[in-house]
Amino acid sequence: MTVSAPLSGRRKLSAGEIEMILTAHDKLISGRPGGKRASLKFIDLTKVRLAGRNLADADFSGSILDGADLSNCNLERANLFGCDLRNANLKFAKLARADMRGVCLRGANLSQADLTQTDFRVGQIAIPHPSKGLASMSHEARHGELDNANFRGATLDGSRFNDASLYACDFTDCSLKGATLIGANLKDANLSGAILDGADVSGANLAGANLSYASISGVAIERARTSEGANLSGALKAPSDSAVGRMKDLLLMAKSNAIWCQTGGKDGRPAQFDREDLRPLGKLLTGLRLTAMSAKAAVMVGIDLSGVHLQGANLEGADLRGAILRGADMRGARLAGANLTKADLRDALLAPLPLTVSSERASSLDHTCLRYAVAHGADLSGAILDDADMRGCDITGANLTSASLRRVEMDGTIGYGQAA
Numbered sequence: 001m002t003v004s005a006p007l008s009g010r011r012k013l014s015a016g017e018i019e020m021i022l023t024a025h026d027k028l029i030s031g032r033p034g035g036k037r038a039s040l041k042f043i044d045l046t047k048v049r050l051a052g053r054n055l056a057d058a059d060f061s062g063s064i065l066d067g068a069d070l071s072n073c074n075l076e077r078a079n080l081f082g083c084d085l086r087n088a089n090l091k092f093a094k095l096a097r098a099d100m101r102g103v104c105l106r107g108a109n110l111s112q113a114d115l116t117q118t119d120f121r122v123g124q125i126a127i128p129h130p131s132k133g134l135a136s137m138s139h140e141a142r143h144g145e146l147d148n149a150n151f152r153g154a155t156l157d158g159s160r161f162n163d164a165s166l167y168a169c170d171f172t173d174c175s176l177k178g179a180t181l182i183g184a185n186l187k188d189a190n191l192s193g194a195i196l197d198g199a200d201v202s203g204a205n206l207a208g209a210n211l212s213y214a215s216i217s218g219v220a221i222e223r224a225r226t227s228e229g230a231n232l233s234g235a236l237k238a239p240s241d242s243a244v245g246r247m248k249d250l251l252l253m254a255k256s257n258a259i260w261c262q263t264g265g266k267d268g269r270p271a272q273f274d275r276e277d278l279r280p281l282g283k284l285l286t287g288l289r290l291t292a293m294s295a296k297a298a299v300m301v302g303i304d305l306s307g308v309h310l311q312g313a314n315l316e317g318a319d320l321r322g323a324i325l326r327g328a329d330m331r332g333a334r335l336a337g338a339n340l341t342k343a344d345l346r347d348a349l350l351a352p353l354p355l356t357v358s359s360e361r362a363s364s365l366d367h368t369c370l371r372y373a374v375a376h377g378a379d380l381s382g383a384i385l386d387d388a389d390m391r392g393c394d395i396t397g398a399n400l401t402s403a404s405l406r407r408v409e410m411d412g413t414i415g416y417g418q419a420a
Contacts, residue, residue, distance in 0.1 A: 010042050010043055010044035010062075010063060010064050011042070011043060011044065012043070012044045013040075013043055013045075018040075018045075018048070021036075021038050021039070021040065022038060022050075022053060022055075024036040024038070025037060025038035025054075025055065025058060026054065029054055029056065037057060037058065037059065038055060038058040038059065039058075039059045040058065040059065040060050040063055041059055041060065041061045041062055041063060042061075042062045042063060043060075043063045043064070044063070044064045045060075045063055045064060045065050045068055046064055046065070046066045046067060046068070047066070047067040047068060047069075048065065048068045048069070049068075049069045050068065050069065050070055050073060051069045051070065051071045051072055051073065051089075052071070052072045052073065053073055053074070054073075054074045055070075055073055055074060055075050055078055056074045056075065056076045056077060056078065056094075057076070057077050057078060058075070058078050058079070059078070059079040060078065060079060060080050060083055061079045061080070061081040061082060061083070061099075062081065062082045062083065063083050063084075064083070064084045065083055065084060065085045065088050066084055066085070066086050066087060066088070067086075067087045067088060068085065068088045068089070069088075069089045070088060070089060070090050070093055071089045071090065071091045071092055071093065072091070072092045072093065073090070073093045073094070074093075074094045075090075075093055075094060075095045075098055076094050076095065076096045076097060076098065077096070077097045077098060077099075078095070078098045078099070079098075079099045080098055080099060080100045080103055081099050081100070081101050081102060081103070082101070082102045082103065083100075083103050083104070084103075084104045085103055085104060085105050085108050086104050086105065086106045086107055086108060087106070087107045087108060088105070088108045088109070089108075089109050090108055090109060090110045090113050091109050091110065091111050091112060091113065092111075092112050092113060092414075093110065093113045093114070094113070094114045095110075095113055095114060095115045095118050096114050096115065096116040096117060096118065097116070097117045097118065097119075098115070098118050098119070099119050100118055100119060100120050100144065101119050101120065101121050101122065101144065102121075102122060102144060103120065103144055103145075103146075104144075104145040104146075105144075105145065105146040105149045106145055106146065106147045106148055106149065107147075107148050107149065108146075108149045108150070109149075109150045110149060110150060110151050110154055111150050111151065111152040111153055111154060111392075112152070112153045112154055112372060112392055112412075112414075113151070113154045113155075114154070114155050115151075115154055115155060115156045115159050116155055116156070116157050116158060116159070117157070117158040117159060117160075118156070118159045118160075119159070119160050120144040120146065120159060120160060120161045120162075120164045121144065121160050121161070121162045121163070121164070122144070122162070122163055144161065144163075144164035144165065145164075145165050146161075146164055146165060146166050146169055147165055147166070147167040147168060147169065148167070148168050148169065149166075149169050149170070150169075150170045151169060151170060151171045151174050152170055152171075152172045152173060152174070152392075153172070153173050153174065153342070153371065153372035153392045154171075154174050154175075155174070155175045155342075156171075156174055156175065156176045156179055157175055157176065157177040157178055157179065158177070158178045158179060159176070159179045159180070160179070160180045161179065161180060161181045161184045162180055162181075162182045162183055162184065163182070163183040163184060164181075164184045164185070165184075165185045166181075166184050166185055166186050166189055167185055167186075167187050167188060167189070168187070168188045168189060168190075169186070169189045169190070170189075170190045171189060171190060171191045171194050172190050172191070172192050172193055172194065173192075173193045173194060173341050173342065173371055173372055173392075174191070174194045174195070175194070175195045175322055175342050176191075176194055176195065176196045176199050177195055177196070177197045177198055177199070177302070177322075178197075178198045178199060179196070179199045179200075180199070180200050181199060181200060181201045181204045182200055182201075182202045182203055182204065183202070183203040183204060184201075184204045184205070185204075185205045186201075186204055186205055186206050186209050187205050187206075187207045187208055187209065188207075188208040188209065189206075189209045189210070190209075190210045191209060191210060191211045191214050192210050192211065192212045192213055192214065193212075193213050193214060193321075193341060194211070194214045194215070195214070195215045195301065195302065195321055195322045195342065196211075196214055196215060196216050196219050197215055197216070197217040197218055197219070197301070197302060198217070198218040198219070199216075199218075199219050200219075200220075201219060201220065201221065201223060201224040202220065202223040202224070203223065203224065203225065204224045204225065205224070205225045206221070206224045206225060206226045206230040207225065207226065207227065207228035207229065207230065208228055208229065208230070209226075209230045209231070210230075210231045211230055211231060211232050211235050212231050212232070212233045212234050212235065213233075213234040213235065213236070214232075214235050214236070215235075215236045215301050215302075215321060215322075216232075216235050216236065216237055216238075217236065217237060217238040217239070217279065217301075218238055236299065236301060236319070239277050239279050239280050239299075240277070243276075243277035243279070243280055244280050246276070246280075247280040247281060250271075250273065250276060250278065250280075250281060251281060251284055253271040253272070253273070254271050254281075254284075254285055254288055254290060254293075255268075255288075256268040256269055256271065257269070257270050257271040257288070257289070257290045257291070257292075257293050258288050258289045258290070260291075261289035261290075261291050261309065262289065270290075270291070270292040270293050270294065271290060271293040271294070271295075272293075272294050273293060273294060273295035273298050274294055274295065274296045274297060274298065275296070275297045275298060276295070276298050276299070277298070277299040278295070278298055278299060278300045278303055279299060279300065279301060279302065279303060281303060282303065282304065283304040285303070285304070285305055285308055286304050286305070286306055286307060286308065287306070287307040287308060288308055288309070289308075289309040290308055290309060290310055290313060291309050291310065291311045291312060291313070292311070292312045292313060293310070293313045293314070294313070294314040295313065295314065295315050295318050296314055296315070296316045296317055296318065297316070297317040297318060297319075298315070298318045298319070299318075299319050300318055300319060300320045300323055301319055301320070301321045301322055301323070302321070302322045302323060302324075303320075303323050303324070304323075304324045305323060305324060305325050305328055306324045306325065306326040306327055306328065306344075307326070307327045307328060308325070308328045308329070309328075309329045310328055310329060310330045310333050311329055311330070311331045311332055311333070311353050312331075312332045312333065312353055312361065313330065313333045313334070314333075314334045315333060315334060315335045315338050316334050316335065316336045316337055316338065317336075317337045317338060318335070318338045318339070319338075319339050320338055320339060320340045320343055321339055321340070321341045321342055321343065322341075322342045322343060322344075323340070323343045323344070324343075324344045325340075325343060325344060325345050325348050326344050326345070326346045326347060326348065327346070327347045327348065327349075328345075328348050328349070329348075329349045330348060330349060330350050330363060331349055331350065331351050331352060331353035331363060332352060332353025332355075332360070332361035332362070332363055333350065333353075333363050333364070334363075334364045335363070335364060335365045335368050336364050336365065336366050336367055336368065337366075337367045337368065338365075338368050338369070339368075339369045340368060340369060340370050340373050341369055341370070341371045341372055341373065342371075342372050342373060343370070343373045343374075344373075344374055345370075345373055345374060345375040345378050346374055346375065346376045346377060346378065347376070347377045347378060348375065348378045348379070349378075349379045350363040350365070350378060350379060350380050350383050351363070351379045351380075351381045351382055351383070351399075352381075352382045360382075362382050362383060362384050363380075363382070363383045363384070364383075364384045365380075365383055365384060365385050365388055366384050366385065366386040366387055366388065367386075367387045367388065368385070368388045368389070369388070369389045370388055370389060370390045370393045371389055371390070371391050371392050371393065372391075372392040372393065372394075373390075373393045373394070374393075374394045375393060375394060375395045375398050376394060376395075376396050376397050376398070376415075377396075377397045377398060378395070378398045378399070379398070379399045380395075380398055380399060380400050380403050381399045381400065381401040381402055381403060382401070382402045382403060383400075383403045383404070384403075384404045385403055385404060385405050385408055386404050386405070386406040386407060386408070387406070387407045387408070388405075388408050388409070389408075389409045390408055390409060390410050390413050391409050391410065391411045391412050391413065392411075392412045392413065392414070393410075393413050393414070394413075394414040394415055395413065395414065395415050395416060396414060396415030397415065398415070
C-alpha cells in the first residue's frame with residue numbers, strides 16, 4: 001500500500017468561473033456558438049459539486065478533486081491524468097476510455113461506473129515548486145493509487161491497471177473482461193463474483209484476495225503471486241476439454257430445437273442442456289428459436305442470446321452472469337434461482353406466455369439474482385420476482401405492471417420510479 005502527499009500549488013476558481021467554463025463546454029457538445037472544450041488543468045477543485053454534468057473530453061489533468069461529487073457525470077474520454085480524486089463520488093459515472101494514469105482514487109466510490117478501456121497505468125506527474133508554484137515544476141513517475149476504492153458492480157472491461165495499487169479494493173460483481181492487471185497490487189482485494197475472463201494478472205499480488213465464485217476463464221492465475229493465499233472457492237475456470245468437444249453436438253441440439261419450432265413439433269425436439277457448459281457456443285445461438293428448451297443449472301456466463309426465442313424455456317439455477325439477452329423473447333420462462341448479475345436484458349420480453357384463449361404462464365424469476373443487470377425497456381409485466389435480488393439493477397423504462405415484487409431486495413435499484 002502506497003501513500004502519497006496531496007497535490008499542492010493548485011489555483012482555485014470561483015463558482016462563477018467554473019460555471020462559465022462548463023457552460024462553454026456544454027455549447028461545444030451541443031454544437032452551439034461559443035463552445036469551447038473545458039480546460040480545468042492544475043486547479044484546486046476540492047469538494048466541487050458537478051453531479052450529472054456532461055464533461056466528456058474535458059481536461060482535468062493534474063487537478064485536485066478530493067471529495068468531489070462527480071456522480072452520474074459523463075467523463076468519457078476525459079483527461080484525468082494525475083488527478084487527486086481521493087474520496088470522490090464517481091458512482092454511476094461514465095468514464096469509458098478516460099485517461100486516469102497516475103490518478104489517486106483512494107477511498108473513492110466508483111460503484112456501477114462505466115470504466116471500459118480506462119487507462120490507470122503509471123503517469124508522469126508534474127509537481128509544482130513549494131514557493132514558485134507552477135512557474136517551476138519537477139516531474140515524477142506515479143503509480144495509480146486506488147487503495148480501498150469501491151468498484152462494486154462497475155464495468156472495467158479492457159481497462160489497464162499495470163502496476164497500480166489496488167489494495168483492499170472492492171470489485172464485487174464487477175466485469176473485468178480482458179483487463180490488464182500486470183504487476184498490480186490486489187492484496188486483500190474483494191473480487192467475489194467478478195467476471196475476469198481473459199484478464200492478464202501476470203505478476204499481480206493476489207495475496208489474501210477474495211476470488212470466490214469469480215469467473216476466471218482464460219486467466220493464468222499461476223502467473224500471479226498467491227504465496228499468502230487467495231480464496232478461489234467456487235471460481236469458474238475455462239470450459240473443460242470435454243465441454244469444448246461437445247460444442248458441435250450442443251449446436252446440433254440447438255438447431256434441432258429451431259426445426260421443432262419451425263415445423264410445429266413435427267420434426268426436431270426441444271434441446272436438453274441441463275448442467276451443460278454452453279460457453280463454447282459463444283455467439284452461435286444468437287437469434288435462434290429455442291422455445292421450451294431446458295438448461296437447468298447450465299453454465300452460460302457471457303453467452304450471447306440476443307434475440308433468441310426462449311418462450312417457456314427452463315433456465316432455473318443457470319449461471320447467466322454477463323449474458324447478453326437483449327431483445328430475447330422469454331415469455332413464460334422459468335428463471336428461478338438463476339444468476340443474471342451484470343446481464344444485458346434491454347428490451348427483453350418477460351411478460352406472460354399465452355397458452356390458451358383463457359390461460360397464460362407467467363415468467364418466473366423468484367429468488368433470481370439480477371444485481372447490476374441492465375433491463376432498460378424490458379417487459380416484466382406480470383412476472384414473478386418474489387425474493388429476487390435486484391440491488392443495483394437498472395430497470396429504467398421497464399414495464400413492471402402487475403409484477404409480483406414480494407420481499408425483493410431493491411437497494412440501489414435504478415429507475416424504479418420511472419418503470420411502468
